[in-house]
Amino acid sequence: MDIRTYRAATMYDALAMVRRELGPDAAVLHTREVRAGGLFGWLRRARQIEVTASAGVNVPSRLPPRAEAEPVPPPEPDPIVPPRRTPAAPLPSAVFSDEVKGRLSDLQAMVQELCRQSRKGGPRDLPETLFRLFTDLIEADLDEDAARDLIERVRSAASDAELADPVLVKARVARMLESEIVTLGPISVVPGRRRLVAMVGPTGVGKTTTIAKLAAIYRLKQKRKVGLITVDTYRIAAVEQLRTYADIIDLPMQVVSTPREMREAARKMDDLDLVLLDTAGRSPKDGIKIQELKAFLTEAAADEVYLVLSAVAGAKTLAQTAQRFAAVGTSGLILTKLDEATGLGHLLPLLRASRLPLAYLTNGQNVPDDIEVAQPGRLARLILGMEAATT
Numbered sequence: 243m244d245i246r247t248y249r250a251a252t253m254y255d256a257l258a259m260v261r262r263e264l265g266p267d268a269a270v271l272h273t274r275e276v277r278a279g280g281l282f283g284w285l286r287r288a289r290q291i292e293v294t295a296s297a298g299v300n301v302p303s304r305l306p307p308r309a310e311a312e313p314v315p316p317p318e319p320d321p322i323v324p325p326r327r328t329p330a331a332p333l334p335s336a337v338f339s340d341e342v343k344g345r346l347s348d349l350q351a352m353v354q355e356l357c358r359q360s361r362k363g364g365p366r367d368l369p370e371t372l373f374r375l376f377t378d379l380i381e382a383d384l385d386e387d388a389a390r391d392l393i394e395r396v397r398s399a400a401s402d403a404e405l406a407d408p409v410l411v412k413a414r415v416a417r418m419l420e421s422e423i424v425t426l427g428p429i430s431v432v433p434g435r436r437r438l439v440a441m442v443g444p445t446g447v448g449k450t451t452t453i454a455k456l457a458a459i460y461r462l463k464q465k466r467k468v469g470l471i472t473v474d475t476y477r478i479a480a481v482e483q484l485r486t487y488a489d490i491i492d493l494p495m496q497v498v499s500t501p502r503e504m505r506e507a508a509r510k511m512d513d514l515d516l517v518l519l520d521t522a523g524r525s526p527k528d529g530i531k532i533q534e535l536k537a538f539l540t541e542a543a544a545d546e547v548y549l550v551l552s553a554v555a556g557a558k559t560l561a562q563t564a565q566r567f568a569a570v571g572t573s574g575l576i577l578t579k580l581d582e583a584t585g586l587g588h589l590l591p592l593l594r595a596s597r598l599p600l601a602y603l604t605n606g607q608n609v610p611d612d613i614e615v616a617q618p619g620r621l622a623r624l625i626l627g628m629e630a631a632t633t
Contacts, residue, residue: 247294250293256292416628419621431460440519443563445524467514471495484520547574551575
């Protein structure tokens, strides 16, 4: 019996090796996760997937056996010569453990599905560079449809020589992503002309900390006249947190609780270059609070309204939140907590669906260091895992 063992970084890679060497009808007998050694660390893992397979083993069916005809009784033995018992051949299933038998059908179905996708021209019927890039995109938290789309675009546009080079292939995908990402640039401040920029978003995304970072940059580094307004009177100690930053940086600050007070607070800061408005976190599902927020922003006559979202949130949550907050007139996007996200591929659907230009990225709590002006190339490389969020 020809039984072979394969090891690879992912289950997809291991099954591709099985299919390539043993054919589409190969049976997967066992899988397990093993610790990697040697030079495998460059693959960013400390483990491998081990698959045991064979082309010459018929996997026992888990369906009930069909009814068979009654067996014919053996002839009566010779009364003089005792019959010789021939040991029964062991059943094929006897060589498998109960655990393996319970998983064989599922694993066999997986192999068959991979082979079916290959015959249909799916991602398994790809050059090795594109196949590995596809799995990298999935691991980077990009949804499968978006990953397939990028792979097909690369395959149709790149030359054979380029497709053979994984570095060139990834660079081409990075340029594709870069072309889709629209950025806003830093807040434009003209001395003597007040610019009021509001931060909106759900609770806990880092609006107040982001405002503190921007205030420190424009006040301490660019020497602009900066002021703060907060309507975040719902969260415990939120006002005191912003007031602490204002005292450290030496900034004027106004606290408001009604739209009418907002108009007066904004008027008092007409002589400043930049006014940053911190708002209370609102649930995107609370339509009444969203409309209340819109009333505050209308009275403030905000020049820009940045939607602040956490990169830790899921793709569906991000898209729905951006859609709900569009009602308040969002004009730009700030993505926070990039350092806490396990992958950034899920940000691509948000950028495509919201059509909001990206202004800033934040990657930590340090004020004012952990913030950067968004650059299309930088975010594309972050999504592909070519660069780290923290530098």
